[in-house]
Amino acid sequence: MRITFQRGLAGLAVLAAMAVAPVTPAHADDAPVARLTFSGDDHVAYNSAYAFTSTTAGMNMGVYLNDNGGRIFVSVYGPSEVWHKPQSGVTTDNFHLTLAAPSGEQLAVGTYQDAYRWGSGTANPTMELSGNGRGCWQLIGSFTVHQLTVVDGAVKKLDATFEQHCEMHTEVVRGRLLVGIDDMPPLTADRPVPEVNEAVALQTWLPTRSVLKMRVPQRRAVVTGTVTCSGGGTFTYRGAIVQDSSASGSYTGTGPCTGSPEPFTAHVVSTSGVPFRSGSASVTIEVFPTTDAYYLLGGEDRFLDMQYWATVGQPQSMNTGSAAAQDGPVAAEARPAGAVTGSHLLVRKPIRRH
Structure with missing residues (x-):
């Protein structure tokens, strides 16, 4: 059973925190360009795709390195750059992402398996993607830090991918976090x-x-x-x-x-x-x-x-061509190329044997 943030006092506290637009980090003008994208069929992505870039007009996005380099926290408040299903009561997207190494360790390049929900007190790596009033009560996931550069306690370059399963279900949300990456490919999830x-x-x-x-x-x-x-x-x-x-x-x-x-x-x-x-x-x-x-x-x-x-x-x-050569499902025994269309019976003369 999926448990949303609306259930329980702890969920109400999280919702209250989410309702406040995140604070822009210091020296925002010097911050590298950041982009967060994700999609999936789970409770958080809700069968939709999302993309947020820090330089987009109306976007308030922050990337923070906390816990002595052991945890990355991302907050976004603004419009998604790719279309997604409208959600009742939500006029502006508001999501948060946490990727954290095991307690006492610093994040480094590598893959972190068996990640549980951040704040659960586990010795495992932790993570959490939540927003727009949706989140996991418990989760299992993993994330990979492909590239990481930190200067004076600030993230200058980061390439990380992640996936998350709410309530240990098979439904999944997958995403990517990029910071300071040159030549980011254009977004391709335009609405057809x-x-x-x-x-x-x-x-x-x-x-x-x-x-x-x-x-x-x-x-x-x-x-x-x-x-x-x-x-x-x-x-x-x-x-x-x-x-x-x-x-x-x-x-x-x-x-x-x-x-x-x-x-x-x-x-x-x-x-x-x-x-x-x-x-x-x-x-x-x-x-x-x-x-x-x-x-x-x-x-x-x-x-x-x-x-x-x-x-x-x-x-x-x-009159020409083979039905079997066309795309899509066709009936069995399709007429071969060059066959003649007609409705008469095909009768073969008997063979006289002596």
């Missing part, structure tokens, strides 16, 4: 903007069958559209077509985020036992970017989830 044709084409073909057996016409619906997203990453789309709760099938695919409209074509065969036909149909589509390997952004954050009514056109015969 799809356009889908409201008319869905219907194709029909005759699969190859054995001798003297009737060839049953096969049909599939074809959904076309475009997706626009930038940043050099990729997007994934998936959806379904349903006609009167009888004929139904799903589709999925990927494409590049180039900043220009990228076309996609999805071929959908009904898997319900009832074929698609001409007429009205419900079409759904979800579009989201795939995980960014550098910032650990993306995950299952569905940037668009839409449904519309489409008109399935009259069937059109496939």
Whole structure:
């Protein structure tokens, strides 16, 4: 069972502290640029992605080295640079991250396994990502310090990745903290903007069958559209077509985020036992970017989830090409390339034996 910060006096105290914007560290003008990114399907990330950069307008972000170099604390108060699901009652994002070595030790380059919730009094490494009124009562996680430079008690350069499981569940949030890193790659979790044709084409073909057996016409619906997203990453789309709760099938695919409209074509065969036909149909589509390997952004954050009514056109015969060569699921025994479409029976003359 997940326990949020709203439960218990300790949770109320944490919420009260979170409601106050963090204090900007001394000599903020000289502080290196910092960026915190994370995403996941756990209780804290809430099936969304987040990105915060200290130089973004309206952002109040601080990175502090505490406990004689044994703990890094990060506070962010301001707008995320990548879109995420709106949260009721939250108008400005407010998150905190703690990464701490075992008690009495200083943080150093390396991997820290079996990290528990900070403040739990354990001899293990500790950590905690919380914010927007969400957090873990207990957790298990790990983090890796890839690079760390400290000058006069201040973090000048840091590259760290982390993952956290709330209440020891399998759901996870993964993220990255960068400080003073030159040439940070651009954020790639832009929100895709799809356009889908409201008319869905219907194709029909005759699969190859054995001798003297009737060839049953096969049909599939074809959904076309475009997706626009930038940043050099990729997007994934998936959806379904349903006609009167009888004929139904799903589709999925990927494409590049180039900043220009990228076309996609999805071929959908009904898997319900009832074929698609001409007429009205419900079409759904979800579009989201795939995980960014550098910032650990993306995950299952569905940037668009839409449904519309489409008109399935009259069937059109496939005279050339192979149905099996198209993307998406197709029926078994698809017509091979070069086969002739027709409805007659194939009859072989008997062989006369003497």
